[in-house]
Structure formats: C-alpha cells, structure tokens
Amino acid sequence: MSVDLQEHPQVSDTLPLEWKYISEGGATIVFSYEGPPDPRFDGMVLRLRKCAAGTEPEIQYDEPDDPMIEYQRKCMERLFPRAHLPRLCSAIVDEPWLRALAVAHESSRPADRRHTDHIDYSRTKAVLATDLIGSEGLAIEIKPKWGFLPSPHHLSSRTREIKRQTCRFCMHSRMKAAQGDHAGVGYCPLDLFSGQADRMESAVEGLWEAWLSSEGAINNMKVFVDGQVIKPNRISILAGKLNQGESDLNVLRDSFTSTYLPLLVETPVLATLSKLQRTLDVLDIEGLSALWHRTLLSYTDTHAGPDDDEVPLSPVGQSSPLFSSPDPTMKEWAEFLDTYLSHHAMTEPDMEDKQRMNYARPRSADLRYYLIAYLLSATFKDCSIIIKPALGGVNAGEPAQGKVTVIDLDPKSMDRLRKWEKLDQEIAESYSQVDASDRKVCVDSNL
Numbered sequence: 162m163s164v165d166l167q168e169h170p171q172v173s174d175t176l177p178l179e180w181k182y183i184s185e186g187g188a189t190i191v192f193s194y195e196g197p198p199d200p201r202f203d204g205m206v207l208r209l210r211k212c213a214a215g216t217e218p219e220i221q222y223d224e225p226d227d228p229m230i231e232y233q234r235k236c237m238e239r240l241f242p243r244a245h246l247p248r249l250c251s252a253i254v255d256e257p258w259l260r261a262l263a264v265a266h267e268s269s270r271p272a273d274r275r276h277t278d279h280i281d282y283s284r285t286k287a288v289l290a291t292d293l294i295g296s297e298g299l300a301i302e303i304k305p306k307w308g309f310l311p312s313p314h315h316l317s318s319r320t321r322e323i324k325r326q327t328c329r330f331c332m333h334s335r336m337k338a339a340q341g342d343h344a345g346v347g348y349c350p351l352d353l354f355s356g357q358a359d360r361m362e363s364a365v366e367g368l369w370e371a372w373l374s375s376e377g378a379i380n381n382m383k384v385f386v387d388g389q390v391i392k393p394n395r396i397s398i399l400a401g402k403l404n405q406g407e408s409d410l411n412v413l414r415d416s417f418t419s420t421y422l423p424l425l426v427e428t429p430v431l432a433t434l435s436k437l438q439r440t441l442d443v444l445d446i447e448g449l450s451a452l453w454h455r456t457l458l459s460y461t462d463t464h465a466g467p468d469d470d471e472v473p474l475s476p477v478g479q480s481s482p483l484f485s486s487p488d489p490t491m492k493e494w495a496e497f498l499d500t501y502l503s504h505h506a507m508t509e510p511d512m513e514d515k516q517r518m519n520y521a522r523p524r525s526a527d528l529r530y531y532l533i534a535y536l537l538s539a540t541f542k543d544c545s546i547i548i549k550p551a552l553g554g555v556n557a558g559e560p561a562q563g564k565v566t567v568i569d570l571d572p573k574s575m576d577r578l579r580k581w582e583k584l585d586q587e588i589a590e591s592y593s594q595v596d597a598s599d600r601k602v603c604v605d606s607n608l
C-alpha cells in the first residue's frame with residue numbers, strides 16, 4: 162500500500178474513546194475528536210462510510226481517497242468560497258480500530274439506525290473534516306431542501322398547475338405526513354430562501370415547531386448544545402444556553418429565532434444554494450425525461466440494427482446496450498463546471514445562458530449537460546448547512562458573528578434519476594388529491 166503518512170493521519174494513533182459520536186445520515190457516521198492535543202485531529206471530525214446491517218464488504222487494499230475530497234476541491238470550491246465549506250482531508254483507518262470505535266459508541270446511536278446499518282469495517286480510508294459544531298456553545302443544522310418553483314415550460318398539463326403553486330417540499334411533506342412519516346409540515350423552503358427577513362423568520366419558526374412536534378425526529382433541523390444533539394425532551398439545556406431558564410415555549414422560540422435569524426439573513430450561502438438549485442434544474446425532471454426519450458428515439462432510429470425494431474427505451478438516466486449514460490468522471494465534472502460557470506457568472510444575471518442554451522427548446526446535443534446539471538442540482542437540494550453563532554453571542558445593532566457552512570455535498574449518481582422521476586409523479590399525484598382550497602400557495606421570490 163503506497164500512502165503518504167505525512168498527508169494521511171493514522172487514526173489508530175488515537176483511542177476510540179477519544180472520539181465522541183456527533184450524528185449520522187443515511188451514508189455516513191460522524192465523530193468529533195476529544196483526545197489530548199494533537200494538531201492532526203484537534204478541531205476535526207471523522208466521517209466514516211456505513212454499510213447495511215448484515216453485510217460484510219471485503220477489505221479494499223489500496224483503497225483510493227474518498228471521492229468526496231476531490232469532488233469538493235475540483236467542484237464545490239468553484240461554487241462556494243472556502244470559508245463556507247469544511248476543510249477535508251483523507252485519513253487512514255483499520256478494521257480493528259473501526260470495530261473498537263463501533264463497540265464504544267453503539268449506545269449513542271439512534272435505535273432505528275442501529276438496526277439498519279453500521280460502520281463499514283472494510284474501509285481503510287476515512288475523511289477528516291473541520292468540526293463545525295464544536296464542543297462549546299450553540300449550533301443548528303438545517304437541511305433546507307428545494308428552494309424554487311419549477312419553470313412552466315416543461316411541465317405536463319397534469320402537473321403544471323399543482324407544481325407551480327406549491328413547492329416540492331411542501332407537497333412532499335404533506336404526502337409523508339399522510340403516510341405517517343415525520344415531516345417538516347409548516348416549514349417552507351421558499352420562505353427560507355426568500356431573502357426577506359420576515360419570511361425567513363417564519364421559516365425558522367416553522368422548523369422550530371416541526372422540531373418540537375416531531376420530538377426532534379424531522380431531518381430538516383438538528384439542534385446542538387456543547388457538541389451534542391439536543392431533542393425537545395432536553396429543551397431546558399437549550400433554554401439555559403439561550404439565557405431563558407424559566408421561559409415558556411413562545412419566549413424560547415423567539416429567543417432561538419433571534420439567535421439564528423441574523424446569521425441566516427446575512428449569509429450569502431442561501432442565495433448561492435438557491436441559484437445553483439434553480440439554474441442546474443431548468444427542465445424539471447419532466448423536461449429532462451422528455452429530452453432523454455426524444456434523444457433515445459432519434460438515436461435508436463440511426464443506431465439500431467435491423468433486428469432492434471422493438472428495443473425498449475431505457476428509463477431516464479439508465480444505461481442500455483444501445484445508449485450509455487455513465488456517472489460523470491472527475492474530469493467530466495470539472496469540464497461541466499467550466500461550461501456551467503462560463504454560462505453563469507455567479508454574480509451576474511443569466512440572460513446570456515438562456516439565449517445560448519434555449520431552455521424552452523432543449524437540444525439533444527445538450528442532453529449530457531442537462532443530465533449532469535440535474536445530478537449537481539440534486540446535491541444542492543439535499544445538502545445541509547450548519548449555523549454556529551460566535552461564542553460571545555449576538556449583540557444588537559452589530560453584524561451577526563458566526564459561521565454558516567455547507568455540508569453533505571456528495572455527488573449523486575445517474576441511477577437516481579429514475580427514482581426522482583417516479584417520486585415526482587407520486588408527489589404531484591398525491592397532492593392533486595388535496596382539495597384545491599386546501600392547497601398551499603408557496604411564493605418564489607425569484608420569479
């Protein structure tokens with residue numbers, strides 16, 4: 162195994178109990194370093210890949226660094242200033258150490274996660290990232306989700322009215338709630354992304370109420386106090402930090418909102434995220450799917466052999482013997498960004514791009530561009546932001562002090578496109594059953 166130990170800290174130099182469980186998502190689990198001072202690990206978290214319970218993948222010798230690291234360097238750093246991204250580097254782990262870590266921290270994990278998956282012990286590489294929560298003070302994590310209404314050009318007559326009035330998140334939440342799942346009903350991402358302080362305040366209040374009523378189970382907001390996730394059943398710890406020891410819930414909500422709102426209003430991160438989501442998903446999954454099928458039809462007309470009359474067209478994004486649709490390589494991601502950024506100066510209006518690409522009549526020649534763009538938009542529709550006020554607190558009349566950082570920027574893959582198409586149909590269909598007078602009106606401030 163040829164690795165540069167200078168650049169790749171050996172995590173087994175630390176003890177498993179020198180790490181503290183922070184949280185986890187569907188794919189990774191994260192621990193923060195709490196051991197004796199060590200410049201390699203101080204202020205860092207360890208992000209480890211998980212695998213499904215009951216599976217034991219084979220150890221991968223000569224494992225490459227997690228692609229997330231190169232993806233962030235080559236793509237994300239071109240879209241966000243570094244100040245809004247965690248610093249990432251690769252680290253070496255080994256099976257005995259990972260197993261010992263898992264045993265030491267299993268009891269900190271939520272029960273539903275313990276039944277579903279565990280650390281992937283076969284990995285020899287992990288990611289070290291800046292610890293954005295820290296061991297002191299307050300922090301929240303918000304998963305904002307989709308911040309725009311689709312353009313009408315490519316919506317079918319079946320969905321146009323519905324998808325233009327109610328945002329995808331609000332429709333999805335209603336569907337999830339009807340199915341008995343936790344959902345952030347009452348929070349609307351279009352308010353959070355509006356750039357208007359009063360609407361952003363409603364969004365934070367919506368998140369707060371959903372956090373309370375779901376007992377902290379919604380995935381759109383996590384609350385951290387002194388490095389630990391706090392659920393509403395331990396709200397007194399949060400109240401203490403907000404200097405609201407004896408307060409009722411409304412006072413606490415107002416204090417919570419006024420702690421985070423100034424940072425959210427001032428950060429450029431939300432505007433960047435919303436612009437990226439919108440300009441990378443200009444066709445909606447409906448338009449992308451139509452372009453895919455139109456392209457495949459003309460392709461099979463010219464490329465199918467005499468016996469291929471009945472070749473079924475593969476679903477959107479899915480490779481077939483006749484038409485390949487691989488995941489982008491790192492080189493292709495970088496080239497895609499060259500093109501995207503040449504069309505969209507991140508600070509200028511994108512008129513020029515509209516003329517060049519003619520979104521109303523997308524060309525088959527641009528199919529690959531639109532596919533990759535959609536994958537990238539999906540990353541931004543699913544990422545999270547961590548908001549950490551400065552330890553001194555917020556002083557009235559002064560600019561908000563603190564940090565807003567984007568996390569969970571992993572690339573998505575082509576095989577998701579079919580899932581997104583189906584889910585989109587299911588969400589719109591389900592919302593069409595809601596009485597018209599009961600449908601939400603979501604306002605996209607960028608339209």
Ligand SMILES: O=P(O)(O)O[C@@H]1[C@@H](OP(=O)(O)O)[C@H](OP(=O)(O)O)[C@H](O)[C@H](OP(=O)(O)O)[C@H]1OP(=O)(O)O
Nearest residue numbers: 186187188304306333380539540543573577581584
């Ligand atoms: O499709 P969505 O909007 O439901 O998003 C999924 C998320 O569900 P949500 O609606 O936010 O509760 C879902 O969140 P949970 O795991 O349910 O917390 C994941 O983030 C999933 O991405 P991945 O499979 O981890 O890459 C997300 O899937 P992708 O859409 O990013 O494929």
Ligand SMILES: Nc1ncnc2c1ncn2[C@@H]1O[C@H](COP(=O)(O)OP(=O)(O)OP(=O)(O)O)[C@@H](O)[C@H]1O
Nearest residue numbers: 184185186187188189191247290291292293294569
């Ligand atoms: N740099 C960081 N500093 C502090 N905490 C972090 C950091 N990165 C991730 N976390 C915590 O770990 C959790 C899991 O990380 P992440 O969201 O990247 O995992 P994931 O499995 O990719 O999630 P998802 O299923 O939502 O795609 C986050 O929700 C956050 O609470």
